[in-house]
Amino acid sequence: MSASTDRTRLTGDRAGQRRTFVLIPGAGGTAWYWHRVAPLLREAGHEAIAVDLPGDDPTAGLPEYAGLVAGAIGSRDNVVLVAMSLGGFTAPLVAAKVPVSAMVFVNAMIPRPGETPGEWWDDTGWSDARMAAAKRGGYSTEFDLAVYFLHDVPPDIAAAGEPYQRPEADVAFGSACDFSAWPPAAIRAVAGADDRFFPVAFQQALARDRLGIEADVLPGGHLIALAHPAELAGYLLAL
Numbered sequence: 001m002s003a004s005t006d007r008t009r010l011t012g013d014r015a016g017q018r019r020t021f022v023l024i025p026g027a028g029g030t031a032w033y034w035h036r037v038a039p040l041l042r043e044a045g046h047e048a049i050a051v052d053l054p055g056d057d058p059t060a061g062l063p064e065y066a067g068l069v070a071g072a073i074g075s076r077d078n079v080v081l082v083a084m085s086l087g088g089f090t091a092p093l094v095a096a097k098v099p100v101s102a103m104v105f106v107n108a109m110i111p112r113p114g115e116t117p118g119e120w121w122d123d124t125g126w127s128d129a130r131m132a133a134a135k136r137g138g139y140s141t142e143f144d145l146a147v148y149f150l151h152d153v154p155p156d157i158a159a160a161g162e163p164y165q166r167p168e169a170d171v172a173f174g175s176a177c178d179f180s181a182w183p184p185a186a187i188r189a190v191a192g193a194d195d196r197f198f199p200v201a202f203q204q205a206l207a208r209d210r211l212g213i214e215a216d217v218l219p220g221g222h223l224i225a226l227a228h229p230a231e232l233a234g235y236l237l238a239l
Helices: 003-011 038-043 062-073 085-089 091-095 117-124 126-137 155-164 200-211 229-237
Strands: 020-024 047-050 079-084 102-106 186-192 216-218
Touching: 020 038, 020 062, 020 091, 038 047, 038 229, 062 091, 079 085, 079 091, 085 091, 085 117, 091 102, 117 126, 126 200, 186 200, 216 229
Parallel strands: 020 047, 020 079, 079 102, 102 186, 186 216
Antiparallel strands: none
């Protein structure tokens, strides 16, 4: 894809209104994860807020995460929540606090009301799906960061992200996603075609089961915002 084609995609915003994209990170909570996508959204004339969450704080769980995201939104309107991986458990709690116009799950853990992230793995059959995909794909079934997360991330970007890495405290995985219903907003799901952690077929089945929608497939693995920022930004702008 040429630079001129990239620019056309990124400025081809069909909504016609200025929006605020609120970007929720996955495990670890680092806002840095969105650093290649947020500038592209801003260049297209929108506001982009990447929220840093205290993933390594043993006293902060999903309610605290949702409070921080809602606080970052404040009184803004026309908000698009974009939730990555574990961030999928924070998004519905935010939408219960503040109005949102759309919600986008990106390679995300899509919760059921009352479910904890710790329960999600077995509830969804994730382990079997990951193992089966690894065997089909010819890569190791043993989890390795390079194999499952960094296989398509440019080496310089992966190296730049090392200082931002932090563990996710156990408390979040025991927090219930305490919401009663999905918000009256447009909801979309994006699955990375090459996601090895949450394989694409697994994500598609999850979106059908829990949201009743078809997931849109984009190039990239689990860390799609680092590996394919232009494609993800273009998708968000075209909503």
